[in-house]
Amino acid sequence: MSEPVVNPGTEQIAPPPKPKRPKPKSMLMIGEQTAALFENARLAKERGEKVGWSASIFPQEIAETLGLNVLYPENHAAGIAARHQADPFLQECEGPLGYSNDLCAYAKLNLAYAAVLNGESEVELPDGGKMVKPDFLLLTNNICNQLTKWYENLARQMDIPVFFIDTCYNPSDYVTETRVRYVRAQIDQLIQDLCAFTGKTWDEERFREVMKISQRNSYLWERANGLLDHKPAPIGGFELFNYMSAMVCNRGKTSTTAIMEQLNAEMEENIRLGKSTFPVEEEFRVSWDGIACWPYLSHNLRTLKKYGINMVASSYGKAWAIEYDDLDGMARAYCFASTNGDNATTMIGRRLEALKRFDCEGTIYHVNRSCKVMDCQMMEVQRQLSEQAGVPFTSFDGDQADYRNYSEAQFETRIQGLVEVMKLNKEAKNNG
Amino acid sequence: MAELRENLARLQAACDNPRAQLDYYLKQGKKVVGCFAPYTPEELVHASGMIPMGLWGGQTEFQKVTSYLPAFACPIMQANLEFALNGVYEGLSAVIIPAICDTLRCMTQNWRFGVPSIPMVPIVYPQNRTSPASVDYLISEYETVLTILSTVTGQMMNEKALCRTIEIYNGHNAAMREFAQVANDHLDMITPRVRHTVFKSAFFFEKEEHTAIVKEITAALREQPVHDWTGKKIILTGIAFEPNEVLDILAENQLAVVGDDLAQESRQYRTDTPVTGGGGLKRLTLQWNARKGCSLIHEMDKPRGKMLARMCQETGAQGVLTGLMKFCDPEEYDLPFLEEDLRRVGIQCVTVSIDQQSGSVEQLRTRIQSFAELL
Numbered sequence: 001m002s003e004p005v006v007n008p009g010t011e012q013i014a015p016p017p018k019p020k021r022p023k024p025k026s027m028l029m030i031g032e033q034t035a036a037l038f039e040n041a042r043l044a045k046e047r048g049e050k051v052g053w054s055a056s057i058f059p060q061e062i063a064e065t066l067g068l069n070v071l072y073p074e075n076h077a078a079g080i081a082a083r084h085q086a087d088p089f090l091q092e093c094e095g096p097l098g099y100s101n102d103l104c105a106y107a108k109l110n111l112a113y114a115a116v117l118n119g120e121s122e123v124e125l126p127d128g129g130k131m132v133k134p135d136f137l138l139l140t141n142n143i144c145n146q147l148t149k150w151y152e153n154l155a156r157q158m159d160i161p162v163f164f165i166d167t168c169y170n171p172s173d174y175v176t177e178t179r180v181r182y183v184r185a186q187i188d189q190l191i192q193d194l195c196a197f198t199g200k201t202w203d204e205e206r207f208r209e210v211m212k213i214s215q216r217n218s219y220l221w222e223r224a225n226g227l228l229d230h231k232p233a234p235i236g237g238f239e240l241f242n243y244m245s246a247m248v249c250n251r252g253k254t255s256t257t258a259i260m261e262q263l264n265a266e267m268e269e270n271i272r273l274g275k276s277t278f279p280v281e282e283e284f285r286v287s288w289d290g291i292a293c294w295p296y297l298s299h300n301l302r303t304l305k306k307y308g309i310n311m312v313a314s315s316y317g318k319a320w321a322i323e324y325d326d327l328d329g330m331a332r333a334y335c336f337a338s339t340n341g342d343n344a345t346t347m348i349g350r351r352l353e354a355l356k357r358f359d360c361e362g363t364i365y366h367v368n369r370s371c372k373v374m375d376c377q378m379m380e381v382q383r384q385l386s387e388q389a390g391v392p393f394t395s396f397d398g399d400q401a402d403y404r405n406y407s408e409a410q411f412e413t414r415i416q417g418l419v420e421v422m423k424l425n426k427e428a429k430n431n432g
Numbered sequence: 433m434a435e436l437r438e439n440l441a442r443l444q445a446a447c448d449n450p451r452a453q454l455d456y457y458l459k460q461g462k463k464v465v466g467c468f469a470p471y472t473p474e475e476l477v478h479a480s481g482m483i484p485m486g487l488w489g490g491q492t493e494f495q496k497v498t499s500y501l502p503a504f505a506c507p508i509m510q511a512n513l514e515f516a517l518n519g520v521y522e523g524l525s526a527v528i529i530p531a532i533c534d535t536l537r538c539m540t541q542n543w544r545f546g547v548p549s550i551p552m553v554p555i556v557y558p559q560n561r562t563s564p565a566s567v568d569y570l571i572s573e574y575e576t577v578l579t580i581l582s583t584v585t586g587q588m589m590n591e592k593a594l595c596r597t598i599e600i601y602n603g604h605n606a607a608m609r610e611f612a613q614v615a616n617d618h619l620d621m622i623t624p625r626v627r628h629t630v631f632k633s634a635f636f637f638e639k640e641e642h643t644a645i646v647k648e649i650t651a652a653l654r655e656q657p658v659h660d661w662t663g664k665k666i667i668l669t670g671i672a673f674e675p676n677e678v679l680d681i682l683a684e685n686q687l688a689v690v691g692d693d694l695a696q697e698s699r700q701y702r703t704d705t706p707v708t709g710g711g712g713l714k715r716l717t718l719q720w721n722a723r724k725g726c727s728l729i730h731e732m733d734k735p736r737g738k739m740l741a742r743m744c745q746e747t748g749a750q751g752v753l754t755g756l757m758k759f760c761d762p763e764e765y766d767l768p769f770l771e772e773d774l775r776r777v778g779i780q781c782v783t784v785s786i787d788q789q790s791g792s793v794e795q796l797r798t799r800i801q802s803f804a805e806l807l
Contacts, residue, residue, distance in 0.1 A: 098768035102504065102759050141559065145534050148559060148730050149765035156734045156769055164560050164730070168569075169531045171540050171554035178572035182558065185565030344541035367502065372761065375502045376538030380545050 021277070026262040027242060033255050034245055037071070038130040044069040045132045050198045053131075053154070054138035055147050056248045057322075057337050058165070059330055061214050062191060063138065064252030065207040066200040070138065072249045076113075076131050077106040081401035082294040085126040089113060090402060092123050104370040105401035107150040111157070118158055136160055136197060142167040142334055142341040144373045161197065163190050167335045170342050175335040183331035210252040211325070218322050220260030221247050227267045228312040229358050232282035234270035237311035238301055239277060241292050251322075276310075283308025284422050287354055289315050289381075290366030290374055293398035296406050303412050307419045311364070313354040315339055315347075340373045347377070348384050355389045361422045364415070365395035369405040392425070394418040436652035439645050440626060443633035450485070451520065453636040457483045458523050463585050466527035466550070467635075468536065469508060470671075470695040470728065473528070473555065475705075475716060476577055478639060479589035479597040486635025487512050487527065488696060489788050491675060500542045504759050506535045507787050508672070513539070516547040525585045526551045528577060532728045533762050551584040553577050559730040561721045570717040594712030598705045604643045605701040608634070611650045612691065612698060616747060618653050619661040619688040624679035627689050631697040632674075664807045665690040667743050669736070669770070670755035670786060671763060672696035677793045678755075678786070678800075685804035690747040693740060694755070699726055727762040736766055737773025744779050750807045751780035753800070758787045780806050 023031075041051050052063065052070040063070045080086055086105070089112035093099045097115055099108060115121035117133040139151045139162050148164075155162045165186045168179050191202055221243075228237055243263060246256040270276055286304075288311045293300055304311065324333040339347045355363070365382060367375055378395070386393050394414045399405035446453050457464050463482040467474055474484035489511030494503075496517040497510050515521055527550055531537040540554040555573050558566035582588040589597075611630060615622035622630075630649065634642050663686030673679065673694055682689065692698045705719040723729055725739045740752050752774055756763055767783060774781045782803040784796045 098771065100756075100761075100764040100767070103761055103764055145532075145537070145559075146761055146765075149727075149762055152730065152732065152734060153765055153769065155732060162732065166558055166560035166563070166566075166730075168558070169537045169556045171531060171556065176572070176576075178569055182563070182565045182569035186560055186563050189563060344545065369504065372502075372505065372759075373534035373537055376505050376535050377541045379500055380542055384545070 024262075024266050024277075026259055026266055029255075029259045029262060030243060030246060033250055033253075033259060036255070037245075037249055038132075041069040041071050041132050042130065050135035051132055052136045052138050053134040055140050055143065055151070057142050057334065058138045058140045059187065059334055060249075061207065061210045061252045061330070062187070062194065064210045064214075065203065066194065066198065068194075068198060068200065070249075071131055071134070072245075073110040073113075073131070074106050075245055075248050077109040077401050078292070078294045080109055080113075080126065081105070081403070082297060083126070084295060084403065086295065086401055086403060088123045090404075092121050096121065101402075104144075104146045104150070105399055106370065107146060109401055111150070111153060114154055114157055120157075133158065134160060136194075137162045139164045140167050140334060142338045144340055144371070146372075163194055163197075165190060165334070167341060170335060170346070173343065173345050175332045179335055180328060180331045183335055184328055187327060187331055211330075213254055213257060214252045215323060215325070217247065217251055217253075217256045217260055220257065220264055224260060224263050224267060225314075226357075227264070227271065230271050231285075231359070232276045233278060233285070233310050233312045234267040234276055236276070236278035236301075237288070237314065238292075238297065238304075240314070241297070278305075278310045280305055280308050282310045284361050284419065284426075285310055285312045285359055286362045286364055286418075286422075287311070287313035287315070287351065287358065287360045288364050288366070289351070289378070290368050291371065291400040293366055293368070293406060294400055295403035296398065296408070296411070299408055300411065303415050307415065309362075309415070309419070313358040313360055315351055315354070340371075344377055344381055344384070347381055348388070351381070351385050352389055355385070355391055360389075360391060361425065362391055362418050363393040364418065365393060367395050367397050369397065369399045370402060371400065392418060392421040433652070433656075436621075436649060439649050439652070440629065443645065444629050446633045446636040447629050450490075450636045454485060454521075454523055457485075457638075463525040463587060464523065465581070465585070466521055466524045468512065468527060468529040468539065470700065471530050471532060471557065471720075473574060473577060473716065474639075475594065475597045475601055475712075476574060476581065476589065477528070478600070479594040479712070480578070480581055480585070480587045481589070481593070482525065482581075482585060482587055483638050485524070487515075487521070488632070488635060488672065490515065491789055492518075500546055501535075501538075506533075506760055507758050507789065509535050509539050511788060513542060513546065516543065516550065521547075521550060524550050526553055526581060528553045528555060528581075530554075531556045533760075535759075551580070553580045553584075557720060557729075561730070566721065567714065567717045570720060571713045574713045574716060591712060598707075598712055598715060600639050600643070602704045602707070604634070604639045604646075605704050607643045607646045607650070608698070608701040611646050611653075614650050614653050616690045617658040618656055619663075619665075619690070620659040621653070621656070624673075624682040624687070624689045625676050628673065628676070628679055628697070631692075631694075661688055662686075663688055664751070664804060665747065665749045666807070667691045667693065667740060667747065667749045667752045668697075668755060669693040669740055669752055670695070671757040671760055672788075673753075673755040673786060674788050675793070678784075678796055681793070681797050681800045682753075685801055687753075687800070687804055687807075690749050691743045693725065693736070693743065695726065695728070727760075727766045734766065734769040734773075737770040740770065741774055741777050741779055744774075751782070751803065753803060754781065754783040755786040756783050758785055782806070 054070045056074040089109045092112040093108040250256045324330045396411045396414045465477045466487045467484045477484040489508035497514040543552045725736045
């Protein structure tokens, strides 16, 4: 039993804080895995081994096969933003470092962080510098072209090489075979170059093993996402964002298999018991389009909870469910992984499937100021998807990491508006 | 002199009213293909017997486009789509859109659904140009462009035509470079606005026609006595430096443009297509792989600042003025290193924000004035 808390200065007795729900085992495992990722990188650096930074949808299996320690700037920046520690980095980047505030906030955070590691800036690192200074960069542009520029700058800033796979935007509904050939050739070259740079040796057998683990993890991740199709969904959909680091940073590891198995088991247990970790009754089921608004995740959640809205489908997290069974397949899969790299037909197709499967009653679009590639075709996607699925939508202005680009009032009003339409639709459906 | 003025007036008229140029070619029974900025493979259009015409935005009020693009999208793309949605581009047989930045990726899709009356041909250039596989990949992209073009327009090219086109384009590149060089001896006549007109007008003429006009202008300039410019000399860099009112502010401050690294201007003309090394399509890919110092093309070591410093040395320019196109992230990433490299060798540089819509011009006046004083 908690003791009542006395607020200093007011002498008023505040109600005891609500006991926190204990974290599920899978979340504790995620915490351990993340800590190990950074610790292993630090130890590797201490041993004089080369450590890399990587774009989030780079074929992680390559580094895993070579036994390289790799950290993920996008994931790290999201963490800093979610913990409300972004401000000094944004100020540093837009001030002394001379970057425009128009740029991706993940990039801005990371470029400033890198400047500190490089001895050019003096912002205090809230995590003590656990994102150790890289010796090389692993780059793909399947998410966006900004990554290419961001990594060019990191490479120049720290005088380190970039190992790059140009995955090419897909204006067609499929990955053309010429793209597969181009990407495959780059993968082959990259493996050679990376081995030469790091002194590691490519082991085909180990690669097959890593590929198998990675496939199993992708399957389990996809499966966990799929379990949200139960009514009520066994967990609050936002909770899945917490597991993304396993897929982004540790896709080829058995520790991720253990986490994903545990997560699936926990979700299945909830289904069996008819329970959900979503804290209120699931009144509405919606899909979320775009990256999480990390600085305001709790405000997003609180607002949605108020109306009983559970986010049961997201286009974002599933980008890491990457399936293939050989190097050609890997080339094709990484070209097609992120819908940012795909044409509108593919985007709409994937979203339509999700809206139907998860029986969504609405869509929430995050107009993410950091992400032009998402925003610049979102309006057309919204129109077509809403018409084809017969599902209403709303959008709000936010940012994946820049806390300045969000208005709580706007988010609340937009959600309120969506709820009104969803309510009317529900009533009409119930009345036949 | 009269001929020089006449030629310049002709180029100015084309820039002022590109629609008239489009109608002129259409009336001649020619097919015209819109080419999005920058690096559209115009040669493929030209070799197919059609007129490539550049689409570089312009001044308009953003209304319909707000249903497709957020306010923080590239103003050139916003203007292009606004024009298209208002029917300004009707008559074009197709448009080619290079998906070379994040906004242009999306433009392929916005056009596809928003402007169904004008077929869209996408092209995705390789960015990992050190990979030998990029050559075959780009050839296949060019072939896809040609297939779609021939399907939607009924016009097809052959190897001979492509080789001839490459000669014409290399000839045009040379003519533009020569003009830029000769213009520096006549900075009294070739004001920033006039210089820009000569470059921009290239988008609205058949290339041989434009080459001929530019050559006449250059020849006429050579006949004039060399002018001893007493003002300051600068280099422009960025995507584009428009509208004309901004260029007039340069002139008012006695700033002459003696070179540029603008995507809309010299950046296009500094790399020729090799005359040997394979068939036409392969040679075009080699040209792509040889391009240097462009924010839109991946390259290690951020060489642009050093390149601009060299240009200053060669032309006697005292400073570099960056026209940062609003919301252009590739340029925004280049800027810090570009400025650092210039300052390191003692070259003054200032950045102004560029928006084709004229409302913002006055804000630039003070900044350009202080840049001039700095020099």
